[in-house]
Amino acid sequence: MSKQLEDFIRNNRRQFDDLEPGDELWARIEQRLPQPAKEVQLKREPKTYSLGFVLKIAASIVLIMGIGFFAYLHTGKKQPGVDLAAINPEYAKQQMHYASLVEAKRTEVRTIAKADPKLYQAFSTEIEKMDATYKKLNHDLATSPNQERVLRAMIRNLQIQTQVLNQQLEVIEQYNNFKTQNHETQSI
Structure with a gap:
């Protein structure tokens, strides 16, 4: 039935469209609609x-930036988040042992800095090269797929640093002995 109705409307469309509302009707509808409010533009005066x-705002910004910079510097000094004990507890102990040993030997070598700066400079140049390698290994440790191997390389580097520092301390001792023997022979 609905199909017959649709067909009827389609076939007789012109007869339905002959009656259109007049202009008076549209005018009455427009009168009943609410009138749009006139847009009043207020000029804003600049604040x-x-x-x-x-100055208070500027001081607050400087203070916040200073605190942020201070926090950044202090968090940057921490070692990357690699737990050596999680990689291999035995290697972690060795690394700690050799790192403290290297630091103690370096302190001993620094004692000659004032007495013989040239000798100290020659010694420190060698250690700085090895320390740069150690730092690179430490940096690579976090991203390495074989962390245990990198950790072994770090320990080996510390062992070599310890050997070099022991040799340097022996040279310093021999040098000091030579100086005292030479001084004694000159005084006789």
């Missing part, structure tokens, strides 16, 4: 701020 207010 002015006192110098004291601006």
